[in-house]
Amino acid sequence: MNAEYIIETRNLNKEFSGFIAVRGVNLKVRKGSIHALIGPNGAGKTTVFNLLTKFLEPSSGQIFYKNQNVTGKNSASLARRGLVRSFQISAVFPHLSVLENVRVALQRETKTSFHFWKPDSSLNNLNDRAMAALEEVDLADYAEDVAVELPYGRKRALELATTLALKPEVMLLDEPTSGMGHEDVGRVVDLIRKVAENRTVLMVEHNLKVVADLSDTITVLQRGQILAEGDYEEVSQDPAVLEAYMGGHHA
Amino acid sequence: MTWNLKNGPLLGAALMLVVLLAAPHMFYPVFLMKVLCFALFACAFNLLLGYVGLLSFGHAAFFGSAGYITAHMVKALNFDPLAGILVGVMVSSLLGLVIGWLAIRRSGIYFAMITLGFAQVIFFLSLQLKFTGGEDGIQGVPRGMLFGLVDLTDTMSMYYFVLAIFLCGFWLIYRTINSPFGQVLKAIRENEPRARSLGYDTDRFKLMAFVISAALSGLAGGTKALVFQLASLTDVNWHMSGEVVLMTLLGGMGTIFGPAIGALLVVTLNNYLAGFGSWVTIIIGAIFVSCVLAFRRGIVGEILEKVRTWPTRHKT
Structure with missing residues (x-):
């Protein structure tokens, strides 16, 4: 076991009634890196994500986080250990205010989350930190708005702010730029680079430009298996990747 | 806009208090007590449906069983009325813990079916057990002396x-909804996977909400048994589980006052339409269908929405 890797999977498999979605994946994510998972549709990227965060139960194999076997833990407990994910579709709490969205994340560490006899004004001392998190993603002006009313790009920003509020050691981002307009993509890329300075980021991403811009390491998945791994240069020259990913017609 | 919304509950509560204090001088007190019991029941139910998004179809189990326990405690064991009610609440909380623990593992229709199944078990027990009196129920329950001081056979004392x-029950629900716990409940209602990904063990929160809801339903049921001096199969029947869904939806789920208004409406209709015999069910059914079609948010829900959007509509 190597301390240099913060997440490691060993022979991870996931089978859905006969269909093998993930097959023998040995993934190693280096601490402090930005690591991208790419691959054609149906390659098993999101399944790997769901397995890592225990939103799915692996059929076999093991998951190690900070050298500890966490295969048996549930998603909430992984989140408390610092492994926090985002979702493909923007995951905000639609009918809470923008400020409350972030505050719910901060609230967990107050240990008062079961206190049903306390007024919710007891949470107001978290407002400053929530506002600071919102300022980081340029959402401070929208703090009082209801999250559902934000445009899509800002919802993704809010989701990021909520995730960041937990100060996670590892952020798992599932397609952080999907469905975004051009200028939003640039903003999110800058944001990811900023927040990755002192943490590890593992992301699933379709936009190869984003992947090329950000990633230290890229893992290419195909039909549930790892096809290639390396930095962008290596991976983009790999003949197997060209064959599978570009359909052999790479310009 | 914010002024209206922030002060709404406070104003509503003040208004409600004044009306409730004066009401028995204008209306038939037993009718009012019935409304209060059902209003509390519906508000407790709404805590689960409106704030956690869980549709229980077995809440009669908590309402009815607390009624039986309270009636038994007071009649057979000469308990103080309040103590009798509290024992009823304890039993319904325990039932809530067991049923909730099993039911929250599923969601949607499966959750509803599990709660319904357990409620049917409770109904069967209420029919079969010795102390419940089978078809007769427990009749002639004495209201007794509260703390040995206040004579509850006096209708006015009983009303207050x-x-x-x-x-107390309403305040506890209000407090729960507007507490750190309530914040997490709302987050779970809005997006449960996201709440889990933020590190919340959502099942524990749902179970806690279930138990609070069951306890307060029991509080309503136990009190009702004393008001009518009767615990009967009506209160554990699945019709009762359906009725509380109806009250909550009519009044507006996820609003603080909605279920109480819904309860007032349904109890009033039941009482004043009693002359139509079995047509009552059809009339209430028709009202329910038209309400759901015309204003999905329920009465209070629609009013709040009007208040919320009013300034924006008039600005443009």
């Missing part, structure tokens, strides 16, 4: 006793 219980 019931009002005090209602207000």
Whole structure:
């Protein structure tokens, strides 16, 4: 076991009634890196994500986080250990205010989350930190708005702010730029680079430009298996990747 | 806009208190007590449906069983009325813990079916067990002397006793909804996977909400048994589980006052339409269908929405 890797999977498999979605994946994510998972549709990227965060139960194999076997833990407990994910579709709490969205994340560490006899004004001392998190993603002006009313790009920003509020050691981002307009993509890329300075980021991403811009390491998945791994240069020259990913017609 | 919304509950509560204090001088007190019991029941149910998004179809189990326990405690064991009610609440909380623990593992229709299944078990027990009196129920339950001081056979004293219980229960629900715990509940209602990904063990929160809801339903049921001096199969029947869904939806789920208004409406209709015999069910059914079609948010829900959007509509 190597301390240099913060997440490691060993022979991870996931089978859905006969269909093998993930097959023998040995993934190693280096601490402090930005690591991208790419691959054609149906390659098993999101399944790997769901397995890592225990939103799915692996059929076999093991998951190690900070050298500890966490295969048996549930998603909430992984989140408390610092492994926090985002979702493909923007995951905000639609009918809470923008400020409350972030505050719910901060609230967990107050240990008062079961206190049903306390007024919710007891949470107001978290407002400053929530506002600071919102300022980081340029959402401070929208703090009082209801999250559902934000445009899509800002919802993704809010989701990021909520995730960041937990100060996670590892952020798992599932397609952080999907469905975004051009200028939003640039903003999110800058944001990811900023927040990755002192943490590890593992992301699933379709936009190869984003992947090329950000990633230290890229893992290419195909039909549930790892096809290639390396930095962008290596991976983009790999003949197997060209064959599978570009359909052999790479310009 | 914010002024209206922020102060709405406070104003509503003040208005409600004044009306409730004066009401028995204008209306038939037993009718009012019935409304209060059902209002509390619906508000407790709404805590689960409106704030966690869980549709229980077995809440009669908590309402009815607390009624039986309270009636038994007071009649057979000569308990103080309040103590009798509290024992009823304890039993319904325990039932809530067991049923909730099993039911929250599923969601949607499966959750509803599990709660319904357990409620049917409770109904069967209420029919079969010795102390419940089978088809007759427990009749002639004495209201007794509260703390040995206040004679509850006096209708007015009983009314204010019931009002005090209602207000305590209502306040607890309000407090729960607007607490750190309530914040997490709302987050779970809005997006459960996201709440889990933020590190919340959502099942524990749902179970806690279930138990609070069951306890307060029991509080309503136990009190009702004393008001009518009767615990019967009606209160554990699945019709009762359906009725509380109806009250909550009519009044507006996820609003604080909605279920109480819904309860007032349904109880009033039941009482004043009693002359139509079995047509009552059809009339209430028709009202329910038209309400759901015309204003999905329920009465209070629609009013709040009007208040919320009013300034924006008039600005443009």
